[in-house]
Structure formats: structure tokens, C-alpha cells
Amino acid sequence: MTRYKKQDPEMTRRRFVNAAMGGAAAVGTLGLVSALGGAKPVLRITPDKAPPRAGDILVHATAAKEGQIIRPSEITDRVIQAWPMGKDQDGNDVIRKAEPNNLVGVQRFRKDSFKVPGEGEHVELKLEGIAEDGIVVYSNKCTHAGCSPENYAKDTSKLFCSCHSGLYDPLQGCKVIGGPPPRAMPQLPIKVEGDRLVVTETFVSAPFGFLNNLDWETYLQRVKEILG
């Protein structure tokens, strides 16, 4: 029995090293986390990235004719790819193509061939968003992985995504009728004004690039705050 508690220098040194390592690890983790925090930039919305808005005009998206205004007369049941074109702060025209999910497809069908999907189908088709002469516009980004569907060779009234064979029916709100896409490609309501197609409101539900309608609506809210 000693009266003095034996001081073990090895132990104190070990404890010191442990504490030092713990401290270093904590500081390091904090540093890493803050550095990672900087990895995600803040959301900056510019007019060329904004989603389609009421008043936008549809212009050609294919490289050869990019930027040319789409005339109702050139529209058939063959899908034409288009961008919405709006105005920036100074009133200049901007094509909103910096946001690739803004790509839309324009088609024309007989007005009476459309069929409004039922309640339980989770698909929206706004008949008033279809122009008088049957011109209808949908997002042209497959909700599966973002390819652009084209006319289906076996039935041109359908849209076929060749990436993983997704199949959509534009006559029924572009609902999925085959393949892996999880949701319909949403409609972009438009009207014909003179010789141009004018957007009347943004996509009726979440386009590709958004997880669900909630995600899409929060995004629209943010855009509104930023762009006014």
C-alpha cells in the first residue's frame, strides 16, 4: 500500500496523444463538412433557366432551326421539339434553354380524339390548354431518365422513348402506357395567338428533373421569389 498514487508517465502521454488526435479529428471533420457545404452552390435562377411561364412563345429547338418561331401551320402529329422563349429584365428575348428540362414537344391531333384520363390515373389533361385546332404541348423529357421520346414507329399517335422503351399516349395527357417511366410527361397549356403558340401557364405537374409535385411546386415558389 503506497501512500502516493503512482503516476504513470506512459499513461498520461497516451492520454495526451489520444486527446490531441480526438481534437484534430473533430477540427478536421468540421473543416471537411464546411468545405463540403461549399460544394453545393446556391440556386441562381436567371431568365434563361426559368421554367416556362405564361406569355412565353414556343420556338424551334432542333439545331437547324433553333430560335425560329413555330407556326401553327407547320404542326402535324409528328412531334416538334421546342423551347419556351420569354423576356429578360430588359425586355430582350431569351430562349429558356439553359434549363434542359424545359424542352417540350408540339403535336397536333384531331380535337375530338383527346380523352381526359379518369380521376385515379394521376394524370392531368387540361382541355382548355389544347389550342382550338388540336395543338397540344407536352414536356419532351422522359420522366424515367430524361431522354426525348419520339413518334412510335408502330403507332404514330404514341410517343416512344428509345432509351428504355417507355411509351406515352399524348391523347390521354401523355400518360405512361408502357415501359419504365414512373409518371406522365406533363402538359404545357398553350393557346394560339395570331401566328404563334403562347404559353398560358407552366407545366401542369412535375416535369423530369423533379422528384414529385411537391418538389416541383417548391421550386416554382423559389423561382417566383428570385425572379418576381
Added chain:
Amino acid sequence: MNQWLDDRLHISRLNDKFLRKAFPVHHSFFLGEITLFSLIVLIITGILLALSYEPSNSPVVNSFDPGTRAEPNMIPAAYHSALKINAMPFGDMLRRIHHWMANIMVAAAVIHMMRVYFTGAFKKPREINWWIGMLLLIFAALTAVTGYILPYDNYAYNTVSVIYAIVKSVPWVGDWLAQAAFAGRFPGEGIIPRIYGYHIMLLPGILLALTGAHMLIMIKQKHTQPQYAKRIAYKKIVGVPLSTQQTPIMLLLVLLFTGLVVLFSAFIPVHPIEHYGPPSAQPISGIKPDWYLLWVFGALAIIPGFELEVLGGIISAEFVGAMVFPGLIIGAMFAVPMLDRAKDNQYYAENPTNHPVRLAAGVAFMAMMIVLSVAGYKVELVQSGLLPEASANTILWILTIGVPLVSYFATLGIVRGIRALREADERDALAHAHADD
């Protein structure tokens, strides 16, 4: 001079420890070396490419086709610099060498792993090196994928948009993750600088560090010895020393296969960026990942679409097909050394036919990978009429499960059959030997 260096750096110790390292004499042991040499050539060609590459996706005027003053032809700077590299003397060739070398590196690594698996070289004490090897494979694939994006042509653009979508599909944190990884919502202004950083700094750094660890552990633990070593000198290291006997063999090998790759690059074009053009709204139909990721693509092609809400997060087919499923496969590969319960250290490479279950499992695994890769061509198969449209998924699913099962039992059967014959032969020989007495 040797003396002078030795006094300072103790070359003689280095000599004893490293330069005399014995290399087993068997061609299958060259696969790892080929992987290493490809990495070195990749780094050299990569540095040369980086000297002329402009890591930016801001639009610049295309100097090859400037358009008019009113309507200049704008393309991303990265794509423009890739066009310029192609126009340099041997520039296109440099890109091709880099590309082919990357493919060869992954191929050699995969075959090297197969060698290690089938001969049981992953067993104690080499489990750690199996795991490091797995990490190397994963990071090699990531490096390759980021490399695909850098030319920023339409192909790259489509590829990165799919990758972005896959990252985003992670439940709960996907959105944050995708934006952090790709510098904002796709395609942000910072996407190319970000991926350039990954491709030339972060990932090669990780690859080099892991390679260093892989080699040091290998030197420390020594190679597994091929079977002949057992007969020559039991429990002794047999082989030729690195210096000077193995070195000329290595040099010969590296020259031979680099020459082969250069020949490839001279005649087989890869990734024609002029053909794909700058990023555009026009997607490329039939776009496919590289062969070593085709199985993930195939899994995505045949998984039915669904979305499941769990506690506010969305579990989608995309997530299950491109993250969970490959995660399971990779996890199974990681677990391989843990399936072996042997307490003793493994000295000798085993004859695969002496371990029929392991052999059969490996064959079944590869069969499944091949079937899934074929499933990646589902659209083409349907369009060419080889698969009926309506039941293509069902058929491919049945094949995905059935072919591995069949190959598993077939391998077992064949191995058992060979063994039975061999044993019968031995019995025969024995009986005759007795009869001769």
C-alpha cells in the same frame, strides 16, 4: 557512385528488400502488371491532354466554324478545346491512346481479379488486398466515367444528365447530393470545372494512393506461389528477382502492349466528338455506357418502373436499379474473402477444379453479368425482332436468373465428371500396377 548513393540512401537495403523481390513465373501473373502499366500510360497521356484542354463550359465562338457576326456559332469551351486537340498533330491519336488504355486497364484489372478469385489468392492473409483491389476497380470506373464527360460533346452531355438523374434518385438526400457533386442543378455553369477536378486530381490521387498500398502489401506478403513452386521447394519463395531478371520481361511486356494500343489507336477511332456535336436538345438514341458498366444499364432497362414513398423520401426504380442493385453486387464481391474460414495462411495458388463450388459460383456470377449486359441491348433486340415487345422484360428476367443457375450446376457437373473420370483412371492404374506385381 554506388557507394556514394549507398552511404546516403542505403540502396543495398532497398535492394534486399524490394529489388530482389521474387516474381512467380506464370503468365497469369502478368495481368496485374499490365493494369499498373496502363495506369502509368494513362497518367502520361492524361497530363499531355490536360495541357491543351480548357476546363470550362462557358460558351465560346467555334473557331472552326464561327458563323456570322450577328449569329456567332457558340459552343462550350471544353468542347471547343477538344476539337482543337483533335486538330493538333497526333492530337486525336493521343485521345485515342488515353481512351483505349483506360479500357485495357479495366479489362486487365477484371481478368486479374478473376485470376485471384479462381485460384483462391484472396484468402488469408491477402483479404485486405482483395478489398483494396475492389476499391481500385470502383474508383477506376468512376475515373473513366468522369473522363467521358470532359469533351462535353452531346454524348457527354447526355451521359452526365443520366448520371445526375441517378444521383438525384437517392431518397431524402439525392437532391442535395446531386447539386453538391455536379455544382448545382444540371447543367450548372460549374459542372465541367468540377468534373475536371475529379478526373485529374481527386480520383487519380485516390487511385495512386490505393495502387501504392496494393503494391506495398503485395511486396510485404509476397505473391501466392504457383503450384510448381510446391513441387520445387515446399514453403519457399520461388521466382525470378525483380532486378535484374524480371525487369527486362516487364519492359518487353510494357513495350509490346503499349505498341499494341498505339496500333489500335492508329486504326480504330473512338468517341468521335465531331460526330456527336456540341450539347443539344437532340438526345442520342441508343446511347450506352462502357462495357464494364453495361450490366448496370441492363438492370435499369429491365426493372419495372415504380415509385414508392417512404417517410417523405422516394424510392424509385432508378435508385434500386442503379444504386441498390450494383451495391448488392459490389457488396457480394467485397464479401468474397469472408466466405473462407481457413485459419492458415494461403501459400499456393489453387487449382480451380479442386474447388468446384467456388468455381461454379464465379462462372454463374459472370454469366449473370453477361446476361444483364445483353439486356442493356433490349431496345435493339426488340427492334430487330429477336425479342417480342410485350414479354421482353419477362424473358430477360428469366434469363437473368436461369442462365446463372444453369451454368452453376453445369460447371459443378462438369467438374465432378472430370474428377470421377480422373479417379477412375487412377484406380485403374493402381489396379494394373497391382496386377503387374
